[in-house]
Amino acid sequence: MLTGTRIAFIGGGNMAEALLAGLLRKGVAAAEHLTVSDPDGHRRALLAERFGVAVHADNRTAAHGAELVVFCVEPQVLDAVLDEVVSSLQSRPLVISVAAGYPISRLQAHLGTATRLVRAMPNTPSTIGEGVTAVSLAPGLSSEDQDRTRCLFESVGKVVVVEERLMDAVTGLSGSGPAYVFAMIEALADGGVLMGLPRGTAQVLAAQTVAGAARMLLEQGTHPAVLKDRVASPGGTTIAGLSSLEQGRLRATLMSAVTAAAQRSQELGKEESHHL
Structure with a gap:
């Protein structure tokens, strides 16, 4: 074109x-x-x-x-x-x-x-x-x-x-979203270091895990909950980790982050218009 x-x-x-x-x-x-x-x-x-x-x-x-x-x-x-x-x-x-x-x-x-x-x-x-x-x-x-x-x-x-x-919702999600993902990768790597992995190794494991999971979702077009359930076997390690995430309100916190960024985008737009 x-x-x-x-x-x-x-x-x-x-x-x-x-x-x-x-x-x-x-x-x-x-x-x-x-x-x-x-x-x-x-x-x-x-x-x-x-x-x-x-x-x-x-x-x-x-x-x-x-x-x-x-x-x-x-x-x-x-x-x-x-x-x-x-x-x-x-x-x-x-x-x-x-x-x-x-x-x-x-x-x-x-x-x-x-x-x-x-x-x-x-x-x-x-x-x-x-x-x-x-x-x-x-x-x-x-x-x-x-x-x-x-x-x-x-x-x-x-x-x-x-x-x-x-x-503004786009700003809160995909515009600001890379920063949320970088923070998550850093936290995952920190968890690996806490359990004894070298920093460089932990960071590669965390980053490639995020990249691979995202590509898998995009290419397969499957709902993320379905993919999550495939990893979480009964009584296994993954469901134990997911339980910890739920206790920490990970999903609610990410939703709040998108909302906060979108609302700030709205505020900035209004502030800019007042300067016209």
Whole structure:
């Protein structure tokens, strides 16, 4: 869907780098059709050397003539960036923003007649091609543009489409979720160390166990409770461990973590809107 499409990335940070790497690694796009803008000269030099793409200090130059423009800048500067480049979007490209907490209506307000708009939230494992991206689509977005959006983010992982009102819940789950998993891996490894395993060995065991269990769930499409029950034999070691987790309220605590992060995302969105 993106073969030959001229794609501009406004902002050359970690997410832009991840998407560039994914597109080129999977052969979805060619370097000569990719352009990046960033104010940092060292960053521009790194991206040009690593990916062979055109780089610019000026956002308008990068956006000019692009058929797909991906805004990879922080939400607090996106207002100014949109106002800066709007005159360069005369070709009415598909516009995608990965700025957290920045609604489609606000994109519309700054881009005037633009209607081909997408709000996306990829998470940090996208940097290694194992991410998940939630996308919300502007009303009436064509099926072709929906396919282009999916193709872009599938280069760095899986894609789900959600109503925009659910983006705060996405933030609390997949956006903040990697940190919860890192904390769990650390705790599992600590348990192994407590029982005598060397730290390095315990960490590999914990991390690969989490990675393998997640892949097993995704590939088999089985409910996690069913997979859990297959491991927990009557009177065995696993059910003893699960009993301890229940006593520690692991599931309720994780649910509370998602809720707390989602609520904080809502608060930050309201705070940002008050500054307009």
